[in-house]
Amino acid sequence: MSSRIRTTKQLARRINKEYFKKLAFIPRWRRLLSLIVTVLGLGWLVWYAFARDASIYSAGPLTKAHASLGSQCGSCHNQEKGIARMVADTQCLSCHDGPVHSARQVSTPACAECHVEHQGLETLMVSGDRMCTSCHSDLHTTGGAPKVAAAIHSWSNGHPEFDLPKQDPGQIKFNHKVHLKKDLRGLSGLVQLRCRDCHRPAGIGAPADPSGSVSGPRPSRAYMAPITYAGQCASCHPLEFDPRMTEVAPHKDPQVVHEFLVAKFSAYIQAHPELLPESARAQRIVRQTQDPLAGSAREWVLLRVADSERLLWTKTCLQCHRLTPDGALPRVAPANLNARWLKHGNFDHSAHASVDCERCHTAAAGSERTSDVLIPGAAVCRECHASGRAASAGTECTECHEYHDWTKEKDVRHSKVGL
Numbered sequence: 001m002s003s004r005i006r007t008t009k010q011l012a013r014r015i016n017k018e019y020f021k022k023l024a025f026i027p028r029w030r031r032l033l034s035l036i037v038t039v040l041g042l043g044w045l046v047w048y049a050f051a052r053d054a055s056i057y058s059a060g061p062l063t064k065a066h067a068s069l070g071s072q073c074g075s076c077h078n079q080e081k082g083i084a085r086m087v088a089d090t091q092c093l094s095c096h097d098g099p100v101h102s103a104r105q106v107s108t109p110a111c112a113e114c115h116v117e118h119q120g121l122e123t124l125m126v127s128g129d130r131m132c133t134s135c136h137s138d139l140h141t142t143g144g145a146p147k148v149a150a151a152i153h154s155w156s157n158g159h160p161e162f163d164l165p166k167q168d169p170g171q172i173k174f175n176h177k178v179h180l181k182k183d184l185r186g187l188s189g190l191v192q193l194r195c196r197d198c199h200r201p202a203g204i205g206a207p208a209d210p211s212g213s214v215s216g217p218r219p220s221r222a223y224m225a226p227i228t229y230a231g232q233c234a235s236c237h238p239l240e241f242d243p244r245m246t247e248v249a250p251h252k253d254p255q256v257v258h259e260f261l262v263a264k265f266s267a268y269i270q271a272h273p274e275l276l277p278e279s280a281r282a283q284r285i286v287r288q289t290q291d292p293l294a295g296s297a298r299e300w301v302l303l304r305v306a307d308s309e310r311l312l313w314t315k316t317c318l319q320c321h322r323l324t325p326d327g328a329l330p331r332v333a334p335a336n337l338n339a340r341w342l343k344h345g346n347f348d349h350s351a352h353a354s355v356d357c358e359r360c361h362t363a364a365a366g367s368e369r370t371s372d373v374l375i376p377g378a379a380v381c382r383e384c385h386a387s388g389r390a391a392s393a394g395t396e397c398t399e400c401h402e403y404h405d406w407t408k409e410k411d412v413r414h415s416k417v418g419l
Helices: 008-012 025-050 064-069 089-093 130-136 229-233 254-271 280-284 297-319
Strands: 184-186 189-191
Touching: 254 297
Parallel strands: none
Antiparallel strands: 184 189
16 A cells, blocks of 8 residues: 655645734733733823822932922923933022132033932932042143142042141140140149040030131031130139139230239228228238238239239240230230141041040150141051052042032022922
């Protein structure tokens, strides 16, 4: 029996030539689901459009300061430029007055180039060095040579030494070595002073930066409060002027001190008239005091004031101040205490509270002269802030520097934000 033979032509007749006109099960549902998802997506967008809620277009979460603007995109994004474009500087300046960095800078970057939103950051500070080094690695100005280092590539590459004065401009005589020595004699006995006994942060509620730095307001505990006689000196160095008086002289201008002494002694002699040798008997009694005789209350006051001023001008005040003759009363040189040493950068003492003062201010314990500058140099900072080391503190430019010159800040009295 011969085998059954099927030709190619016979086999081809089994194929449905209209197969492409009818979708199979899987392609049919795939197209149907794609259509359903597209319709739902468009419906979702239409729903938000009718609800006037633009939050779905957000590129990410805002910073805490701008969190309330999450559904008000038009407050920052200028609709004329399109929502996907960079926010115009005018929108930022309607609420924030960001003064330029320098009047001689060649170009001014847009606000959003440095302050990048929609990243959920705590603040909009510059997070990297690129925005700084793009200019400062090869610095040019609109006129004349730059007044600062012109080739700073990073904290460890090209950053100059701190711009500190050669000597302390203060006119108060002070010896750190004496005040930090062991068993220092105080009014209530022997004491052991520490740096923190005199150098204290300004504290909450005090001016953030009393020196008016170029870097804007800083935390209240960032800088040490100015040294004052009442705050740091009076407890050990009272201005006593006469054993009869329980009060001390005021730490003020010599003219104010003179008027204070006259008033105190005038009141005292009125309360103790027996001190005046007005009777003949008083003239015959052998004096038990070394005070000069006074024939009247006015003369007695003048003598006591002269004695007290002699003590103050030639001994007490001279321990700290420089006095020069100027008529009847001396002239006191201004204290001229330096409130801010790093003029071009910020420093936050509160962030370094865990570090002993002596760790950085190594020369303080042995300093005997007022003119000694006890501020550490950049090498001391690099012991902790070292580029390229895994266990290093921060080395970004924004750790110490800010772009805007906040001494040129203006008051913003209105806002375009629709809150």
